[in-house]
């Protein structure tokens with residue numbers, strides 16, 4: 630696991646954007662796994678800026694989003710569908726038919742989840758998966774005790790996640806109880822995984838993810854088993870890590886050819 634600590638969310642988002650731009654330079658038809666939540670907004674702003682400046686072309690890119698609430702209309706302002714169009718898809722040249730977001734209104738949710746997995750496979754698998762992390766360590770909506778081998782399926786949110794996401798809905802009681810999420814096994818098959826985390830509320834999750842035991846109680850800790858996992862944080866989210874001087878030293882020593 631590579632840990633990259635940056636002074637602030639802006640700088641950390643710029644590093645994540647550079648990783649995406651290198652991926653697209655090497656493979657213009659890359660398959661990107663995308664995340665929602667407040668954390669990736671700065672990253673998406675940076676991707677839009679780079680696209681407008683002519684540095685990033687998404688015309689051959691395929692995207693798969695991690696998760697969606699069950700029962701929300703796509704047009705609902707708190708749906709992840711709305712989020713993705715507002716923050717990214719409306720501003721870049723990705724083709725509408727290449728965008729994949731779980732459908733929380735599907736009649737047959739297990740069938741829809743199986744089809745989502747099949748579509749990821751048919752597209753050649755995910756090249757680069759962007760992840761945020763919940764305060765209790767969830768990735769996607771894989772809450773603590775999720776099977777570390779799980780596939781795309783519906784899940785029930787924890788009270789903590791519903792509390793954390795209440796601002797998007799106006800009150801906790803309006804936050805859906807159920808979601809569809811890529812599984813941990815699905816996420817682990819991405820060729821590269823980049824987890825971004827900002828702020829002191831993520832400090833414990835980051836410390837446990839990077840330096841704690843691998844445990845379904847801290848789902849993000851499974852990334853210790855991933856061959857190419859990068860964790861990019863600001864100073865606040867890194868504040869409970871023990872080996873920070875080593876991580877900083879490794880990053881400073883990185884040879885140019887190995888940069889990302």
Ligand code: GLP
Nearest residue numbers: 665666667668761762763769770
């Ligand atoms: C949400 C999403 C996750 C996200 C996490 C953190 O509920 N399902 O994909 O990474 O929780 O959200 P935020 O970035 O707003 O802290």
